[in-house]
Amino acid sequence: EAxxxxxxxxxxxxxxxxxxxxxxxxMNHEYMSWYRQDPxxxxxxxxxxxxxxxxxxxxxxxxxxxxxxxKRNFPLILESPSPNxxxxxxxxxxxxxxxxxxxxxxxTRLTVV
Amino acid sequence: DAKTTQPNSxxxxxxxxxxxxxxxSTISGTDYIHWYRQLPSQGPxxxxxxLTSNVNNRMASLAIAEDRKSSxxxxxxxxxxxxxxxxxxLRESGNRKLIxxxxxxxxxxx
Numbered sequence: 001e002a003x004x005x006x007x008x009x010x011x012x013x014x015x016x017x018x019x020x021x022x023x024x025x026x027m028n029h030e031y032m033s034w035y036r037q038d039p040x041x042x043x044x045x046x047x048x049x050x051x052x053x054x055x056x057x058x059x060x061x062x063x064x065x066x067x068x069x070x071k072r073n074f075p076l077i078l079e080s081p082s083p084n085x086x087x088x089x090x091x092x093x094x095x096x097x098x099x100x101x102x103x104x105x106x107x108t109r110l111t112v113v
Numbered sequence: 114d115a116k117t118t119q120p121n122s123x124x125x126x127x128x129x130x131x132x133x134x135x136x137x138s139t140i141s142g143t144d145y146i147h148w149y150r151q152l153p154s155q156g157p158x159x160x161x162x163x164l165t166s167n168v169n170n171r172m173a174s175l176a177i178a179e180d181r182k183s184s185x186x187x188x189x190x191x192x193x194x195x196x197x198x199x200x201x202x203l204r205e206s207g208n209r210k211l212i213x214x215x216x217x218x219x220x221x222x223x
Contacts, residue, residue, distance in 0.1 A: 004156075031209055043157070043213040050209070058210070090156050096209065101147060101159030 002027045006091050006105035013081055013112055021076045021108050023091030029103075030096045032074040033058070034066065036087040037107075043090065049074055050096060081112045117201045122218045125191045133186040133217055135201030140181050143206040148175065148186045150197040151216070157200065160186065196221045 004025045013019055025032065033048040035058075045058030049068040063085055065077040074093075078085060088109050092102040118136040125131040137146065148160040161168055161175045163184070168175045174187040188195055200216040 035213075040215075042215050043211075045210060048210070092157075094209070101162055102149075102157070102211065103159065104156035107156050 002103065004091055004093050004103050004105040006089075006108050008108060009106065010109050011111070013110070015082055015112055016080050019078050019081060019110075021078075021089060021091075021110070023074045023076065023105060024072050025074075025091075025093040025103070026072065027093060027103065028071065029093035030071070032068065032091065032093045033102070034064070034074070034076045035090045035092065036060065037090060038087050046076070046089075081110075083112050086110060086112050116212060117203060117214050119199075119201050119214060119217045121215070122220070124220045124222065125188075126222050127193060128190050131188040131191045131195070131219065131221075133188075133199050133201075133219065134183065135185070136183045137201070137203055138182045140203055141205075144203040145206075146175070146177060146181075146184050147202045147204050147211065148173070149200045149202065150195075151200070152194075152197045160199070162204070191219075191221045193221050193223060195219065 007022045030051045034046040035043045037043045044060045046064050047058055047066040049055045052071050055066050088107050090107050091105040094100045094102045145162050145164050147162040149157040151157045161170050161173050163175045163177050176185045198216040198218050202211045204211050
């Protein structure tokens with residue numbers, strides 16, 4: 001089944017403790033992206049990648065890092081999480097063709113205390 | 114970034130057609146119009162997309178105005194499972210970015 005898999009689904013952590021949210025897709029998509037979703041603000045792009053070793057900032061990149069060493073994986077790294085990073089995170093992938101739709105993961109609900 | 118405007122909420126009855134409007138007056142010539150929906154506690158799900166011509170797929174139809182400044186997502190027969198937030202989004206041709214608004218929350222009455 002074609003899918004984007006995120007782990008974990010839920011995570012509670014403490015301020016400053018480094019964490020990684022994994023994202024993997026099995027569709028050989030070139031384009032991958034991370035979004036965060038907050039009430040009243042909608043989905044905002046954190047980082048995106050158009051191919052292996054090619055990443056770029058989205059609208060809200062502060063406090064986040066990403067890497068794209070393999071085509072299928074696009075982990076989101078929070079080096080020193082803070083409470084304002086408490087949010088619902090989604091990973092998505094698509095082909096590079098502009099018209100193609102995104103496939104989204106099921107989401108990771110992160111709480112930083 | 115080109116933006117879209119949608120009503121905050123709409124209501125429909127089961128088995129009836131639903132027309133969800135979207136305005137995108139600042140759309141550029143190469144921006145695609147995408148529609149996604151998000152069911153409670155799930156990730157967004159792709160519904161349909163188009164550039165200039167009307168489009169149909171198994172989920173819905175997309176009607177695009179001739180000047181491309183507005184579009185309408187049509188669900189031909191609403192079911193209870195169609196209750197979701199529907200997002201009308203423009204996908205930029207350069208960085209492939211999706212610019213998300215707050216969408217339309219669709220309620221379907223039995």
